Amino acid sequence: xxxxPLTITTLMVLGVSSLSLAEEISSVIPESRYxxxxxxxxxxxxxxxxxxLSVHIPKQLETIGEALAYLLHPYxxxxxxxxxxxxxxxxxxxxxxxxxxxxxxxITLLDALKLLGGxxxxxxxxxxxxxxxxxxxxxxxxxxxxxxxxxxxKNWTQKxxxxxxxxxxxxxxxxSSIITISGLKWVTLDQRMVQVFQANPNAFFxxxxxxxxxxxxxxTPQDPAILSVSTASRFVDEQHRLWLEKKVMP
Numbered sequence: 256x257x258x259x260p261l262t263i264t265t266l267m268v269l270g271v272s273s274l275s276l277a278e279e280i281s282s283v284i285p286e287s288r289y290x291x292x293x294x295x296x297x298x299x300x301x302x303x304x305x306x307x308l309s310v311h312i313p314k315q316l317e318t319i320g321e322a323l324a325y326l327l328h329p330y331x332x333x334x335x336x337x338x339x340x341x342x343x344x345x346x347x348x349x350x351x352x353x354x355x356x357x358x359x360x361x362i363t364l365l366d367a368l369k370l371l372g373g374x375x376x377x378x379x380x381x382x383x384x385x386x387x388x389x390x391x392x393x394x395x396x397x398x399x400x401x402x403x404x405x406x407x408x409k410n411w412t413q414k415x416x417x418x419x420x421x422x423x424x425x426x427x428x429x430x431s432s433i434i435t436i437s438g439l440k441w442v443t444l445d446q447r448m449v450q451v452f453q454a455n456p457n458a459f460f461x462x463x464x465x466x467x468x469x470x471x472x473x474x475t476p477q478d479p480a481i482l483s484v485s486t487a488s489r490f491v492d493e494q495h496r497l498w499l500e501k502k503v504m505p
Contacts, residue, residue, distance in 0.1 A: 303330045304365035304380065312357045313425055319371050320348030320411060321436065322356070326367055327387060328435050332380075335388035337412060343391040345407040346399060347376050349414065422471035430463050437474050445487040450475060452494075463491070464498040 284292050299306040312322050323334055337345055352371075359367050368378045368387060375395040379388050391399070415438050424433070434447045442450075451474060452463040458470040482490065 303332065304363065304368075306330060306364045307361050308364055308367055309360040310358075310367075311425075312352065312359070314357075316436070317351060318348060318411075318414065319350045319352050320414075322352045323348070323368070323371055323387070324436050326359075326364065326371075328432055330364060332385045332387055335381075335386045337408060337415075339386075340388045341390055342404050342408050343396075343399070344389045345411040346391065346404060347372060347389050349407050349411040419474050420471060421474055423469040424458075424466055424472065426468050428466065430466050433472065434474075443484050443487065445491045446482055446484065449482055449487045449490050462498050463494045 284294050308326070310326065312325055316322050316325055320334065327333055334340075334348070335344070337348075356371060359370075362370070365380075368380075372378045372389050375392055375398075376389040377392055379390060380386075381388075421433050421437060430448055430451065431444060434444060434451060448463060451472060452459065454473050454475045455470075458467055458472055459465055460467065
């Protein structure tokens with residue numbers, strides 16, 4: 256029987272299939288004779304927005320803007336600053352967070368961002384700067400005036416400047432995550448951490464990495480002169496070293 260020659264198309268299909276199979280096989284590494292381990296990045300690692308959340312947003316976070324900052328921080332994302340975003344974004348951020356939206360479980364990060372934006376706002380993610388912003392959809396622009404937008408910007412700006420307390424601290428929350436939510440202005444994260452740590456001696460077990468549960472934190476006015484950037488960085492590094500060496504009594 257005469258064999259029919261393979262066409263270029265057939266060869267290309269076979270080549271792609273072989274390549275795909277090779278890639279699939281190469282991602283499985285035998286750990287023992289009977290056990291193999293799948294290696295490589297997970298879908299959530301490749302695309303942070305596909306991360307599945309199980310979050311209960313604290314009662315102390317009253318606005319949608321505060322809730323968004325709380326959700327984004329663990330994934331290295333942040334809201335676009337008011338001065339960088341369209342003014343209408345402040346309309347959304349300054350709104351009260353609905354109680355049904357406090358428990359997000361289970362839901363992807365992207366779906367959570369869409370949920371908090373509601374029907375009237377479109378969410379945009381910049382993959383380069385890893386920033387998140389919101390735009391008022393065209394069909395909803397008729398329901399708000401320029402004066403209302405200006406007032407929302409003022410309200411949101413004032414809200415960010417007057418966050419002086421946080422708590423009660425929930426299990427799993429850290430000093431760095433709380434400070435990031437409260438906002439940084441003219442100071443580094445390390446400077447702010449040292450400042451809040453020193454202002455709340457009874458809220459820690461002698462180390463800034465051992466924050467007590469159910470305490471209220473006094474977020475004192477930000478003062479960049481409290482410690483230099485390098486001194487604050489060394490202080491935080493030393494605290495971390497002591498914590499790792501278990502020299503801190505819990």
